[in-house]
Amino acid sequence: MLLFRLYAAVSFVFTISLVIPPFCIGIRSFPTLAIDGGDGLSEPGSAAAAAWSRFSEAPDYRNGAECATSFNREMVSSCDPSLVHIAMTLDSEYLRGSVAAVHSVLKHASCPENVFFHFIAAEFDPASPRVLTQLVRSTFPSLNFKVYIFREDTVINLISTSIRVALENPLNYARNYLGDILGRCVERVIYLDSDVLVVDDIHKLWNISLTGSRVIGAPEYCHANFTKYFTDGFWSDPVLSRVFASRKPCYFNTGVMVMDLERWREGNFRKKIENWMELQRKRRIYDLGSLPPFLLVFAGNVEAIDHRWNQHGLGGDNVRGSCRSLHPGPVSLLHWSGKGKPWVRLESKKACPLDHVWEPYDLYKHRNVAKYQSFSSISASTLIGFSSYLS
Structure with a gap:
């Protein structure tokens, strides 16, 4: 009997290894009404509870009457063809940026319940993928999402040294593997970095056509x-x-x-x-x-695609991280690419003018956003010409 059980266990592990892609493991796929997922991570004093306490819960963004579908939160499938798919990485270092980015997407989406997030988490992140999953759930209780564990050995032997150590993080290369990580039923996805802010309806970006054979x-x-x-x-x-x-x-x-x-x-x-x-x-x-x-x-x-969808370089160059203003024209997405990140500069009291546009989307609890409450309703239309105002 013992030999049979051992054989069965080995067979199960072997079978799982065949069906799970070598690049990742998916660990969560849809929201639940309860915060505790039954895995004990939400017990007081646990690492997850400590992590949750750092972020406020976002407003419960819901579909309006104009949206074609109103989802049953407990039955949503990532294969639903009406969904807008967004892929982002999720790690402890950029977590604050990721949370603000998700918040901005939901705030400005015409149909927020139709947005599905695919989060790629590093296998050996200081905060485990399970903790990160529970943190996202506690911050965005109604969010449709799935977390995947990215196996760093997939790419670690392919990475060469760069001009900045942060650029050598294996998670930076997860975008190369989205076709393998995400289910085959996901035919299209928007990839977003963790240091972006969306101030327009993400459905507009989703509906852009890729003509000819463009990928x-x-x-x-x-x-x-x-x-x-x-x-x-x-x-x-x-x-x-x-x-x-x-x-x-x-x-x-x-x-x-x-x-x-x-x-x-x-x-x-x-x-x-x-x-x-x-x-x-x-x-x-x-x-x-x-x-x-x-x-x-x-x-x-x-x-x-129109430049309004990536006003990049707001983090300055890769060495100094100096302040920069917006490019001329309308703005739908701000991107703090480069060395300087808004949450770091705000903490160090060395904020650039545009960092205060990012701040109201920050759900980190100890931030005092009241001073900048006037920025909380900034949209694409009001950001037109904002670069000349700030420079």
Whole structure:
């Protein structure tokens, strides 16, 4: 009997290893009415309880009458075709930014219950993925979401040194594996970095068409000096530089992307990105982290989305993190890419002007947002011309 039980246990583990993708494990898929998930993490004094106490509960954002669907919160499926899918990473270092980003999406969404978040958490994060899951649940009780544990050994041997240590975090490369991590029924997803703020209806971004055979859509910046994203050794190699011979490449920021996961999987784009990362390990062809492989594969073949959907660079450059103002024109999404993060600068009393736009979305409890309450209803329309006001 003991031998039989041992055999059964081994068979079960082997079966699970076959059906779970090698890149991640999903641990939560839909909201429940109770905060305690039955795993003991919500007991007073536990690590999760301590983590929950740092964030206030967000308002309960609900669908309006104009929304086509009103979900049963206990039965929602990530395969529902009416959902807007958003993928974000989730870790202890950027948790405060992630919470503010989710809050901003829900606040401005026309149909917030139709938004489904896919959170990718690091396998060895100081806060366990289970704790992070419970924290999201306690902060956003009505949120539809799923947390996936990203196996860092998937990519750790492909990562090369960068100009900033933070860019070497394996979780930065999770976006490369969304086609494998998310279920096959998820055919399209919006990827967002944790340091963004959405001040417009996310459904507008979701409804943008990817024409032709394009796999991703993102704001392009063709005035940027594209050559600086690769080393002189890359450009002097006639074979390597030929990758751009048949297209006109423009810089785009990978922190905001609309991705067709069906085309991504069919074209095996994860492997194409990995091939460039493997080459980078052998001979240095770029200095940044996860961005250049995306440029090598997609630059020149991106669906150009309006710049309002990624007002990036607000974190300053990758060394000093200096203050920057908005680009001219309307704003739907603010992005603190670069070294400086708004929550860090606010804590250190060295906030940049635009950091105060981020602050009302911050649900971290000890922040005193009353001083900036006038910013809480900022929308895309009111941000037009805001850069000249702040500069």
